[in-house]
Amino acid sequence: MLIDDNRADNYYHERVIRNNDSADIIIAKESAEDGLAYLKTGEGTQPDIIFLDINMPGMNGWEFLEEYHLLDKQLQSKVTIVMLTTSANPDDKAKAGTFDSLLDFLVKPLSAEQLDRIIGSFF
Numbered sequence: 001m002l003i004d005d006n007r008a009d010n011y012y013h014e015r016v017i018r019n020n021d022s023a024d025i026i027i028a029k030e031s032a033e034d035g036l037a038y039l040k041t042g043e044g045t046q047p048d049i050i051f052l053d054i055n056m057p058g059m060n061g062w063e064f065l066e067e068y069h070l071l072d073k074q075l076q077s078k079v080t081i082v083m084l085t086t087s088a089n090p091d092d093k094a095k096a097g098t099f100d101s102l103l104d105f106l107v108k109p110l111s112a113e114q115l116d117r118i119i120g121s122f123f
Contacts, residue, residue, distance in 0.1 A: 001026075001027040001028070001029065001035060001038075001047035001049070001050045001051070002014065002026065002027070002028040002029070002050075002051050003028075003029045003031075003032055003034075003035035003050060003051070003052045003053060003056075003061075003064065004028075004030070004051070004052075004053040004056070004084070005030050005031060005053065005056040005057060006053070007030065009053070009108060009109070010028040010030070012109055012110075013051060013084070013109065013110045014026050014028060016109070016110050016111065016112060016115060017110075017115065019112070020112050020115050020116070022115055022119060023048075025045045027044075027045065027047060031056060031057075031058055031059065032052075032056055032058065032059035032060065032061060032063065032064035032067075033058055033059050035050070035052075035064065036059070036064060036067050036068065039068070039071060039075065040071065042075075046075065046078065046079070047079055048078070048079065048080065048123070049079065049080045049081070049082065049118070049122070050079060050080070050081045050082070051082050051084040051110065052064060052065075052081055052082065052083055052084065052102075053083075053084060053085055054083060054085040054087055054092060055085065055086070055087065061083060061085070062095065065081070065099050065101060065102060068081070068101060069099075069101060076101060079101075080103050080118075080122045080123075081101050081102050081103060082102070082103060082104040082105070082106060082118060083096050083102055083104070083105045083106065084106050084108055084110055085105075085106075085107065085108060086107065086108050087107070088107050092105075093105050103122060104118060104121075
């Protein structure tokens with residue numbers, strides 16, 4: 001699942017994932033609220049991994065993580081979350097380390113090498 005308000009970023013990252021043959025189904029949501037709503041319904045394909053942007057209007061990535069923490073623990077145990085952002089701010093990276101559900105912090109754009117490393121590390 002890609003959660004990013006930037007359509008171009010979602011499109012690019014979807015292409016990287018498809019070209020790397022890393023997923024059969026890719027779900028793209030343009031807001032944290034839509035991503036959270038999708039997860040809460042339990043309908044459709046539940047993601048193995050979520051690539052999450054920080055800076056989005058409405059609910060940002062940090063707020064998404066706080067709400068995500070309130071979801072069913074069984075669902076949480078099945079999902080790997082990676083922050084994928086334009087922010088190279090050390091404070092953001094440090095803050096990311098305070099969320100148990102967040103397993104990595106990457107600066108956009110997602111590359112095939114980064115994707116291979118994530119899949120090798122977590123799957």
